[in-house]
Amino acid sequence: MSDSVLEQHGPEWLRVMLRIRFFEGSLADLFERGQLVGVVHLSIGQEAVAAGICSALEPGDQITTTHRGHHHMLARGLEPEPMLAEILGKATGYCRGKGGSMHVACFERGVTGANGIVGGGIPMALGLALAAQELGSGGIAVAFFGDGASSQGTFHETLNLAALWRAPAVFVCENNRYGEFTPTERAIAGPGVAARAAGYGIPGVAVDGHDVQAVHAAALEAVERARAGGGPSLLECVTTRVRGHHEGEENYAGTYREAPLGPDPIDLLDAALGQPGLRARLEAEERELVARALAAAQAAPDPDPATALEDVFA
Amino acid sequence: MNGSPSGANRLAPAIADAIAQEMRSDPRVLVWGEDVTIGVMGPTRGLAAEFGESRVRDCPISEAGFVGAAVGAAIGGLRPVVDIMFSSFAYVAFDQLVNQAGRMRYMTGGQLSVPLVVIGSAGAAGANAAQHSEVPPALFLNGGGLRVAFPSTPHQAFWLTRAAIRSDDPVIVLHHPALAAARGPVGAEPLELGQAEVGPEGDDVTILAVGLMAHRARSAAGKLAAEGIAAEVVDVCSLSPMPWETILASVRKTGRVVVVDEARLTCSVASELAAGVAEWAFGDLRAPVRRLAVPDVPIPFAPGLEAAVIPDEDAIARVVRETVGA
């Protein structure tokens, strides 16, 4: 990675990664205090994947993500306040309180949506890519998904279709080495997720997902290839899930974690940047930004029960 | 109009005509599915010759993949029409239809539209056994967020397919394999999703039916007329939105209802119709509502067994006679 890329993107990466860290941390706190409805799957430790990939995208591109997708949305530029409002089930949430943590979406800003079905968003991204291709918008689509999802039929079917039709798509597997409580080695046969691309004749690259520079470099190549009509790629970003599968799973604590934690992606980037004082300044700003967003989201009204009957049909 | 624009006066070609017309006027409309270029199931036959193999695209055997991609394409601004072949193959893509297509608008607070059409055959056409003879609309209706149409005539097929493609909701259009060659005029008066067709009219009893059962109900009504029983058939060709007004108006007039369904009885469309009638027109009923449907078994293979479980004209006529006390 040339120093100029680091100079260009480094401070923004650091900012967004800190935003993600504080955002997710505030949800962990809320959960701890019993102030969250539903379940949240946090992305602490995986910030570099979101930052590295999303900084390679353009405003007209679309992403689909998963139950564990807050980091992708924040890196894509969604606002913390309506995101938190959605996660808290408020009327001011991006989805008017109808989606919640696993379904935050803002199409206008290039986040078609998250998904509660493992593997559910992968073909959707292919369709978004095909629509962009067909309509000549110049956009591409990125599907984020976990290592567990790479054993779903939709993953394989989508890769085959995308390769066949040279779709302008990038498939990003965020391999955090667990699907729920099952380590990847016990779920994935063969040499790994990236190697699965070979069967479809498309590039399959594995990178260190803790290293935002490595992720970004691989993303740029895949994105440029897609945009230039070269077809889809599969990127496997090997990363670390620091929290459990979801908050509140202490029942399982100590029963399954076998893999050691990887390096902290924020520390890595901070060290690479080597700019004394930058991290502290950004931390203060982002901590404040998230705190204000949370206060506003908590103060927002609950949805009118009558709206429960709206938005089913056009 | 006598026949759809190309003169088609049979059901499957009328669907193809409707698709072609929408494809001509809207470049966003495209067709995906297995063997759609040769049009193996009928509703896409001839389309590839006019629109090319990019807009009419053969897909690998990957229902979850291409239906899922069609959901995304619809969200992204296209208007895909997927021929899923047998509608029971939609079960392979059930997640994509029910969890994705049917829920996206709602879960995103109205942000996303999924203008997707999925066409599939529904019903028994003779010894196709249980996995190729399904009539699945109840599953889709209960899924929520999906529109369902089940035309039984070329007129209904032409207009409901057009309405489906123009709809901003995901719509499943079913067609009965035994009716693919069914003849009939295509009138100039459009039919919209949410409308039913009434005919023949009658005062003694209402028969509610769809697809092949609507045909059988109409012939049973003809037979009963000769016996002096005036049965009115409401062809519920649109199941979502359900044309309750038309249904209840007929029930209020006749006070007697027989519902016929080619699906299994439990939690069927027939059950839904019977429940709605009982709830909203109870005071107008002169006799208990009767449901005639497939017993709770998979559709059997042997022709004699198949015929034994699917309501026929005689069974319909018998239940109608019992209902009117004849």
Ligand SMILES: Cc1ncc(C[n+]2csc(CCOP(=O)(O)OP(=O)(O)O)c2C)c(N)n1
């Ligand atoms: C179709 C489906 N099967 C199972 C689940 C339950 N489930 C939720 S998350 C998950 C693990 C997913 O693992 P992975 O794809 O690696 O994503 P990660 O949680 O590690 O981000 C499972 C099995 C689900 N939501 N959907």
